[in-house]
Amino acid sequence: MADHATPNPDRYFVPAPSAWPFALTVALVAILGGVSSYLEDKHIGPLPIYAGGALLVYILFRWFRGVALESEGGFYGAQVDRTYRWSMAWFIFSEVMFFGAFFGALYYARHLSLPWLGGEGSKIETNLQLWPGFENAWPTNGPAKLNGDFDTIPAFDVPFVNTLLLLTSGVTLTFAHHALKAGKRTQTILWMWATVALGCAFLFLQAEEYMHAYGDLNLKLASGIYGSTFFMLTGFHGMHVTLGTIMLLVITLRLMSGHFKPDSHFGFEGVAWYWHFVDVVWIGLFIVVYWL
Amino acid sequence: MAHHDHAHDDHAHDHDHEHHGPEKGIMRWIKTTNHKDLGTLYLFFAFTMFFIGGLMSLVIRAELFHPGLQFVDPEFFNQMTTMHALVMIFGGVMPAWVGLANWMVPMMIGCSDLALPRINNWGFWILPFAFTMLLGTLFMEGGSPAGGWTMYPPLVLQTGNAFPFLIFAVHLMGISSITGAINVAVTILNMRAPGMSLLKMPLFVWTWLITAYLLIAVMPVLAGAVTMLLTDKYFLTSFFTAAGGGDPVMFQHIFWFFGHPEVYILILPAFGIVSTIIPTFARKALFGYDSMVYAVASIAFLSFIVWAHHMFTVGMPLAGELFFMFATMLIAVPTGVKVFNWVATMWKGSMTFESPMLFALAFVFLFTIGGFSGLMLAITPVDFQYHDTYFVVAHFHYVLVPGAVFAILAGVYYWIPKWTGRMYSEKWGKIHFWLSAIFINITFFPQHFAGLAGMQRRVPDYAVQFVDWNVWSTIGAFGFFLAQFIFIINMLACCYGWFGRKQGLPDRVWEGAHGLEWTVPSPAPYHTFEEPPVVSDNELTAAHDSVDALDHHKLS
Numbered sequence: 087m088a089d090h091a092t093p094n095p096d097r098y099f100v101p102a103p104s105a106w107p108f109a110l111t112v113a114l115v116a117i118l119g120g121v122s123s124y125l126e127d128k129h130i131g132p133l134p135i136y137a138g139g140a141l142l143v144y145i146l147f148r149w150f151r152g153v154a155l156e157s158e159g160g161f162y163g164a165q166v167d168r169t170y171r172w173s174m175a176w177f178i179f180s181e182v183m184f185f186g187a188f189f190g191a192l193y194y195a196r197h198l199s200l201p202w203l204g205g206e207g208s209k210i211e212t213n214l215q216l217w218p219g220f221e222n223a224w225p226t227n228g229p230a231k232l233n234g235d236f237d238t239i240p241a242f243d244v245p246f247v248n249t250l251l252l253l254t255s256g257v258t259l260t261f262a263h264h265a266l267k268a269g270k271r272t273q274t275i276l277w278m279w280a281t282v283a284l285g286c287a288f289l290f291l292q293a294e295e296y297m298h299a300y301g302d303l304n305l306k307l308a309s310g311i312y313g314s315t316f317f318m319l320t321g322f323h324g325m326h327v328t329l330g331t332i333m334l335l336v337i338t339l340r341l342m343s344g345h346f347k348p349d350s351h352f353g354f355e356g357v358a359w360y361w362h363f364v365d366v367v368w369i370g371l372f373i374v375v376y377w378l
Numbered sequence: 379m380a381h382h383d384h385a386h387d388d389h390a391h392d393h394d395h396e397h398h399g400p401e402k403g404i405m406r407w408i409k410t411t412n413h414k415d416l417g418t419l420y421l422f423f424a425f426t427m428f429f430i431g432g433l434m435s436l437v438i439r440a441e442l443f444h445p446g447l448q449f450v451d452p453e454f455f456n457q458m459t460t461m462h463a464l465v466m467i468f469g470g471v472m473p474a475w476v477g478l479a480n481w482m483v484p485m486m487i488g489c490s491d492l493a494l495p496r497i498n499n500w501g502f503w504i505l506p507f508a509f510t511m512l513l514g515t516l517f518m519e520g521g522s523p524a525g526g527w528t529m530y531p532p533l534v535l536q537t538g539n540a541f542p543f544l545i546f547a548v549h550l551m552g553i554s555s556i557t558g559a560i561n562v563a564v565t566i567l568n569m570r571a572p573g574m575s576l577l578k579m580p581l582f583v584w585t586w587l588i589t590a591y592l593l594i595a596v597m598p599v600l601a602g603a604v605t606m607l608l609t610d611k612y613f614l615t616s617f618f619t620a621a622g623g624g625d626p627v628m629f630q631h632i633f634w635f636f637g638h639p640e641v642y643i644l645i646l647p648a649f650g651i652v653s654t655i656i657p658t659f660a661r662k663a664l665f666g667y668d669s670m671v672y673a674v675a676s677i678a679f680l681s682f683i684v685w686a687h688h689m690f691t692v693g694m695p696l697a698g699e700l701f702f703m704f705a706t707m708l709i710a711v712p713t714g715v716k717v718f719n720w721v722a723t724m725w726k727g728s729m730t731f732e733s734p735m736l737f738a739l740a741f742v743f744l745f746t747i748g749g750f751s752g753l754m755l756a757i758t759p760v761d762f763q764y765h766d767t768y769f770v771v772a773h774f775h776y777v778l779v780p781g782a783v784f785a786i787l788a789g790v791y792y793w794i795p796k797w798t799g800r801m802y803s804e805k806w807g808k809i810h811f812w813l814s815a816i817f818i819n820i821t822f823f824p825q826h827f828a829g830l831a832g833m834q835r836r837v838p839d840y841a842v843q844f845v846d847w848n849v850w851s852t853i854g855a856f857g858f859f860l861a862q863f864i865f866i867i868n869m870l871a872c873c874y875g876w877f878g879r880k881q882g883l884p885d886r887v888w889e890g891a892h893g894l895e896w897t898v899p900s901p902a903p904y905h906t907f908e909e910p911p912v913v914s915d916n917e918l919t920a921a922h923d924s925v926d927a928l929d930h931h932k933l934s
Contacts, residue, residue, distance in 0.1 A: 098569070100491050100905070103401055103409035107500030114550070115507045122542035125612050149496075165568060169493040172564040180556050180598045187602025187632055191617055199625035208695070216620070228623030232616060307613050311623030314615035318606070 093160035101156075106149040113141035150336070157353065158345055167352055174356040178363050181326070185367055188322065192315040192374060196224055200311070203229055227310025236313070237303040241376035244295050248288050249372050252327075255284035256365050259334075259358055269348045271341065278338040281361075285331035292324050319375055326364045333357045400904070408503070411495035412904065413480045414797075416502050420477025421790070423505055425866070427469030428783075430513070432859050434462040439821075439855040442848050445840050455838035456524035457516070463527035467644065468551045469509050471778070474786045475647045476501070476558045479586050481797065483562060485895040485902060486580045488571030488911045493564040494557075501557040508550035515540035526836060528633060529604065531618040531626050535611050545608045552597040559593035562586055571894070573913035577668065580893050584671050585650030588678045592639040592646075595682075600636040603629060627692050634685035642681045645777060646674060648745075648785030649716060652738045654893070655792050656720055659735035660727030661890040666719040673712035673719075680709045690761045699758045706756035710749070717746055732888075733807030737788035740780055740815050748776030751826065766836075768847075769829025775822045779858075780815070787814075790869060792888075798872040799881035799901035806868045813861035820854030892917050 116138030123130045156162065162170075204222030205213025213220060217229035225238050239245060262277035296317075299305040307317045337357050340346065346354055400406045400415065407419060437458045441449050450458070480498065484491055492498050515522040520538015523529070529544070537544065566587045570579070579587075607629070609615040616622025618629045649670075657664045664670065686694060686702040694702075720742050729735075751773040755761050764770060795801050824847035829835075833844045840848065871877050886896040894917055898906055 097908075098490050101411050101495055103406075103411055104496050104499065105405075105409050107496055108408050108503045110500060111503045111507050114504075115511065118546040118550070119511070119543075122546055125542045126539045128539065168568045169564050172567055173494060173560055176560045176563055176594050177556075180560075180594045183595050184598035184602050187599045187606075190632060190635075191602075191606065191628060194625070194628045194631065195617075195623060199620070199628060200623055202625075203620060203623065226623050228616060228619070228621050230621035232619075232622040233614075307609070307615050310616050314606075314609070314617050314622070314624065318609065318615065 094163075096163060099156070099161045099163070099166050104149075104152075106145055106152075109141065110145045110149070113138045113145060117142065154340060154345065154353065167350070170352050170356060174359055178359060181363065185319075185322065185370075188315065188319050189370065189374070192319065195311045195315065200224070200226065225312040227312055230310075232310045233306055233308040233313070234304060236305040236309045238305060238312070238316075239295060239299060239303070239376065241372065244291055245372055245376045248291050249368065251284050251288045251291070252365050252368050255281045255288070256362060258284065259361055263354065263358060266341075266346060266351060266354060267348050275338060275341050278334065278341060282331060282334050282338060285327060285334060285361075289324065289327055289331065292320070292327075316375060319371055323364070323367055323371055326367070330357070330361050330364045333360060409499070411491070411499055413484050413491045413495070413498065414902070414904065414906075416498050417477045417480030417482075418797075419502050420473050420480055420505075423502070424470050424474035424477055424786075427465050427473070427509065428862075431462050431465035431470055432862070434458045434465065435855060436859060438462065439852040441838050442840070443852040444848075445842050445845060447839060450838070452838045453521060453524060456526075456836065457522045459836050460523050460525065460527055461512070461516070464512060464523075465509070466778075467527065467640075468548075469505070471644050471782050471786070472551075472555060473505060475586070475589070475644075476555075476562075478582075478647065478651075478786070478789050478793075479558075479562050482793065482895060483565055483583055483586060484569070485796075485898065485906050486583050486893055487566065487569060487574050488894050488907050488913060489565065489569035490905060490907055492561050493569055494561045497557050498561050501554045501561065504550050504554040508547045508554065511543050511550070512547040515543050518543070528630075528637070529607065530633075531607060531610065531629050534607065541611060542608065545604045548604050549601055552601045555593050555597045559590035559597075563590035563594065566590075571907070571910040571913050574918075577671065578913075578918045580650075581653035581664065581667070581670055582647065582650035585646040585653075585674055588674050589643050589646045592643050592678055592681065596636040596639040596643075599632060600640075603632040603636065606632075627689070630689050630692060631686065634688045635682075637688065638685040639678070639681040641774075641777070642677060644782050645745075646678070648741065648782050649674060651785045651789040651792070652720060652741050653716075655734045655738040655788055656723050656742075657892070658792075658888050658890040659732060659738075660724045660729050662723055662727045664719070665722035665725075666715070669715055670719055673715040676712040677709060680705060680712075684709065687756055687758075687761070690758050691765045703756055703758045707753065710753055713749055717742060717749075732791075732804060733802070733811055734788045734792035736808065736811040736815075737784045737791065740811070741784045741788065744780030744784070744815075744818070745777055748773055748778075748781055751776065764829065766834055767829035768825040768833045768835055771835050772822050772825035772829055775825070779822070780818050784814075787865065793895070794869055794872050795883050795887040796895055796900050796902055799883055799899075800872040800875060800879040801883060801887070802868050802872050803877075806864055810861060810864040810868065813864070814858060817854045817857035817861060821851050821858055822854070824848075824850045824854075 116134040120130070120132065120134030120138060124132070124135070200222045201207075202209040202212055203217055203220055205220075206222065220229035225236075227233060227236065258277050258280040262274045262281060265271075265273035265277060305316070306313050309316075334357060337354050340353065400412065401409055407415065410416060410419075435458075437450060438455065441447070441455055480492065512522075518539040520540060522540050523534065523537050523544045525534040525537065535541070566579070566583055606615070606617040610618055616624045618624050618626045620626070653664055653670055684702055684706045686698060687706045690699060690702070731739075751769065755764055755770065755773055791802060791807060828840075828844045828847040828851075831844065833840050833847075867876075871879055875881075881901065883900040885899055887900055888896075894907075894911060894913065895902070897911065897917065
């Protein structure tokens with residue numbers, strides 16, 4: 087069985103036993119337990135969250151490093167490559183469905199619950215008995231005007247700039263991919279840095295926008311259904327951009343230390359798929375959250 | 379190129395470990411990346427959860443033995459109904475299916491292991507932690523969640539300290555399910571042996587592929603729904619608050635968009651197992667293989683557009699009520715195709731009645747009863763009467779216990795000789811079957827009548843007119859629970875060689891069985907197929923009913 091110690095691309099790679107998945111679970115549960123007790127004011131202190139977080143980062147680093155080294159060591163044949171492609175595709179599909187829940191909530195509020203609260207059709211009594219005087223409109227913080235009056239962020243302002251930033255980052259990433267396939271490593275790395283920079287610029291503007299919303303517009307999570315859907319949709323998207331930027335950065339650093347070949351670089355492509363997915367979600371957000 | 383040398387060293391080191399077999403002691407199970415080890419862990423975990431969830435159901439049945447309050451206070455009763463459901467669904471049935479997929483899918487399609495062995499380990503080990511979190515809430519201030527497993531706001535938002543633990547436990551179970559589903563789907567799509575084209579796969583593999591698709595599609599939606607609950611409670615959002623423009627009913631829509639495909643997640647692999655076992659013991663090819671595949675695919679598609687039949691009484695627009703009623707009734711068509719195919723498979727077969735076959739036959743009868751009561755519930759005006767009564771409880775327990783759980787039991791009886799190399803006791807298997815089949819009907823059949831007469835679910839007390847039905851139901855539940863110990867001992871005896879049970883079974887344990895798993899030794903070696911096997915036509919589910927079928931199935 088010694089043949090497994092040397093790469094054999096004709097056989098499917100079955101990894102050795104590993105303690106990383108178990109340790110990753112321990113880290114996750116420490117974080118979630120810590121957050122739970124914080125939310126319920128149980129004051130077991132922030133230690134589990136910090137320790138779990140540190141452990142999480144360390145494990146992810148070691149685990150992914152191991153995978154990168156296996157890949158560079160030639161342990162992955164064509165079949166393993168297809169496994170990663172299928173897996174990434176299914177994972178992105180699951181992410182689409184996660185965002186779908188929040189887009190669905192926005193649709194339901196605007197097209198069903200708010201018209202009903204406003205007394206549309208057979209729901210006239212709902213309006214008359216429970217919320218007299220409430221008229222369906224958008225944006226709204228509901229019939230009880232939760233958290234008081236607020237202003238919204240116009241679409242063709244910073245959000246439009248953010249749209250341009252993300253779309254441009256999709257283009258620079260594609261340039262990097264073409265350069266990688268053509269074997270031009272320096273160009274690849276430069277285009278990757280440009281992509282990372284555009285991602286960071288997006289995140290910076292998004293953070294500015296949040297501070298503006300909270301500080302100047304009185305637009306908060308507590309601002310009824312508008313604030314709820316606005317911050318949860320853009321917030322989860324922002325978290326995905328953050329993760330995507332970190333992934334792009336890792337790929338850039340791997341490129342700089344000589345990883346990937348012109349004809350074999352799914353690590354790069356998987357992250358590119360993820361980045362384009364994040365991009366497409368933003369287009370949806372720009373249209374239905376900011377614009378319409 | 380220093381990093382390349384480094385990579386090589388690292389791996390030479392890692393791989394020296396690999397081929398001395400599994401690690402020793404507890405670390406074998408913590409670090410394992412082997413599909414058989416993980417399948418075993420999943421199954422032991424699932425049966426532990428069946429035991430815990432079963433104890434909870436006994437608390438419920440004991441309390442309902444008589445009207446009035448006798449053993450537990452109503453708050454604790456509600457915690458039991460809620461936790462029983464969460465434990466049985468997410469801790470029992472779903473991990474049991476993943477465990478069976480772990481064991482059987484690589485053996486059935488002829489590959490070395492699941493596609494992502496480390497992710498497989500992660501998916502399993504999340505579960506004991508998630509359920510420790512969930513069950514730990516029983517000891518917290520305010521008790522465990524008591525608003526029902528469906529977690530409807532605003533009631534669920536009144537949960538005590540348990541609330542965030544509930545939400546995060548559900549998140550963790552979701553991660554586990556999604557990773558498990560991606561793993562199985564990718565294995566099936568990418569790792570089949572040459573010659574195992576899609577329409578030649580065993581039906582258990584087909585049903586699991588479609589189940590995996592459903593899981594990947596809807597578990598994230600559940601994660602979204604419970605995340606909204608979390609932010610509504612702690613971060614002042616108003617998704618489910620009318621005062622802020624939201625709607626509590628919106629939660630029900632999002633939840634059941636997950637929840638209805640979820641019930642097919644619980645039952646589709648059962649269809650696969652029954653479709654495997656009946657041909658073996660009828661000694662005939664499965665009737666209508668293609669139509670079985672298309673029926674499962676149709677059921678999966680329809681499962682996405684019927685969710686609101688769980689909500690007929692919340693005050694939906696009439697058009698919605700009608701659409702969801704008709705869409706739901708449509709599901710009876712592909713389900714009927716499956717039931718008739720199973721019956722046609724047995725027609726003029728040379729039948730024998732070993733334990734797996736008995737459970738599979740009971741499945742066909744009793745699952746169909748659950749299907750019929752489901753059809754009754756689908757009729758909107760009638761559902762106004764049935765909603766939230768014991769009729770609903772009877773319905774979903776008929777599809778889940780003599781449905782999903784009987785199929786799990788059938789699968790374990792069918793394959794345990796392959797897993798352990800030891801035959802179970804047929805005598806005790808039959809005793810287990812008859813006790814289970816009789817007691818499960820004593821438990822749940824009377825609930826139809828109690829429900830039709832108006833007894834409400836999730837209430838610890840009831841009117842005296844329902845006493846007789848409830849006495850029977852409680853006796854049945856205790857009997858069913860106790861009967862399962864026969865099964866546990868019978869199976870553990872195979873695992874550990876108790877009662878002098880010796881290994882030494884032939885490869886093809888059942889003479890009528892077809893499939894690649896019966897071409898390898900019993901017990902199957904730690905790594906089943908190091909090299910892709912040659913798939914002979916005789917082992918294919920689809921091909922051995924006629925020679926014409928061979929040409930017909932050259933789809934890939």
